[in-house]
Amino acid sequence: MKSIHSSYDALIIGFGKGGKTLAAYLANQGWRVALVEQSPLMYGGTCINIACIPTKSLIHNAELGKPYTESIHEKDQLTAALRQRNFNMVDQSPNATVITGKASFVSSHQVSVRLTDTQEDILIEAERIFINTGAKPIIPAISGLQQSQRVFTSTTLIGQTQLPARLVIIGGGYIALEFASMYAQYGSKVTILDRSTQFLPNEDRDMADAVMAVLVSKGIRIEQAVNVDEIIPDGGDRQDTVVYHTQAGDRQEVQASAILVATGRQPYTEGLNLSAAGIDLDAKGYIRVNEYLQTNVPHIWAIGDVNGGPQFTYVSLDDYRIIRSQFFNYKPHTLLDRNLVAFSLFTSPPFSHVGLREQEALAKGYLIKVATLPAASITRAQILNETEGLLKCIVDADTDQILGCTLLCANSSELINLVQLAMRARFDYTVLRDTIYTHPSMSEGLNDLFARVL
CATH class of the missing domain: 3.30.390.30 (FAD/NAD-linked reductase, C-terminal dimerisation domain)
Structure with missing residues (x-):
């Protein structure tokens, strides 16, 4: 393991796409770089470990007709290999050090890190700091949800080796629909409970109707304009009961062997103690940035989902390009000239x-x-x-x-x-x-x- 210094040219908090790419690049330019990641299971960031890559692997295998358990095993092998490759991409540079621990600001230039393996607290100082901590699922306040053993997020559901016979999805956004399509293809009986009165409300009706037709053809049941009232845990080997009511006020129930909560995401800033650095947040808790991704503290930047931009891995990579153009001889690039994000x-x-x-x-x-x-x-x-x-x-x-x-x-x-x-x-x-x-x-x-x- 590399020795940990007390002072760096750049400190990057979080191993996501933009942060890891920036860390490797800066280190190759001769900067002394520290990259802090709180979990060894998240080297490489959300995309390769718990989001884009594992889900697309599962979707591909579902389309090929592979068994669910086999697909989960292949997914785990893939993410483990990518995780190691991403770790090596940064840590093998002589100028970069990966530090596994939980970061918390002490001041605008100083960050305390509680090391994951020893629980020791160390203090790191950096001339420039880049926050790249991403987002996490929103967990709604539903009676019985915390008591149920069958409630999952998108992260935890794809860690299950047994295919749920009956999957109930709370939410009707993109993550909900992607998981509904995938699990239906593996053979789960899927029900979507969407509080929105309109399916895919931001899309044109002809396209939304076409998506719905595809999902319904897979046997997926879609309930619109409903509110989930409670989850009644069974406590045994049977199924939980999800209780909801329709717009007309009718009480309905559906049985679930697994419940996916897909009601949106929120910035992951827990424990960062951003106030100690004087960093401003917006009304939704995202780190406020200017067109250069700078926070109100000029030597601190925010990259990726945590800054409130579009929550895509490739947008985080473009955030890296915006940062890079500020320090090296590249064509100037800011949020103002980012457009047409597919x-x-x-x-x-x-x-x-x-x-x-x-x-x-x-x-x-x-x-x-x-x-x-x-x-x-x-x-x-x-x-x-x-x-x-x-x-x-x-x-x-x-x-x-x-x-x-x-x-x-x-x-x-x-x-x-x-x-x-x-x-x-x-x-x-x-x-x-x-x-x-x-x-x-x-x-x-x-x-x-x-x-x-x-």
Whole structure:
């Protein structure tokens, strides 16, 4: 183990994507760097250990028809290998040290770290500090929830080796839908209890309806406009009872062998003692930053989910680029020039989006052209036997530039990046319409989708 010094050029708290990449880069530039992570099971951050990578591994294996227990084992092997690789990426630099422990500010330049293995407290001083502690699930105040042995978060559910026969999901957001699709494919009987009166309220209705149709076709039961009143633990080997009421006031019950709480996420700042450093928070508890990701304390920055930006690993990586451009000879980059951030929801098939939705474009006063294409009309989708879904594009009628695109189809998580690139380059929609794509490929669907723009 490397020796721990008392003073560093940079201290990074949290091993997430932006922080670990920054740590390795700064160390390679000759900075003396300390990276503090409170758990040895989280080297590499949330994405590779408990979120993006393990869930996508499980989703892929579900689509292949592999047994759940085998898939969990493969997931664990994958994350263990990535965890070690990420640890080595930072710690093998002669200028970087990984310190496993819980960090807490003493002052704006000093942080106390309680080491995980010895419980010893050490004091570290740093010229610059980068907070990269991420977010955690919100746990709602539901009667009986704390007493139940069958309540899980997205983190803890994928650690279970036994497939739940009946999975009840509290929440109707992206995490809820991704887990519903995945567990239904493994064979769980899934019920979604969503307090929202509208399914995927931020999406256009035609696209939301298409997603719902896909989920329902998997046998998933979706209840909208409901409030969960209590969870009645069984206490034995049977199932808990989830009690909820509908908008009309009717009392309903559903049995659950596992209950997933997916009601949102909140910044993870517990125990950091940010007030000791004088760091400001916003109304939701996120660390307030400017366009350079600086906090109100100029030598302290916040990277990733904890700063209240879009909660995606690739956004955290872009946060790293913003930081890097402030110290080294790179093109200036700030939050002000970040736009067109695409996302994918990994249902089967995946749901992906970039830019404006139809309702958003109209609200902004654009004169628009809209086109849709059933996924079943794409030859490659027929070959893959993945014909469910719908593709949609929004085009500025005055300039012919693409304003937005939403794709529910096989490989949409790859296709959306092609559309995003065209939008960033400010190409007319005709470029995607007339490009010669390989055959048979899902990309050819862009020929047909944009050919429908009239």
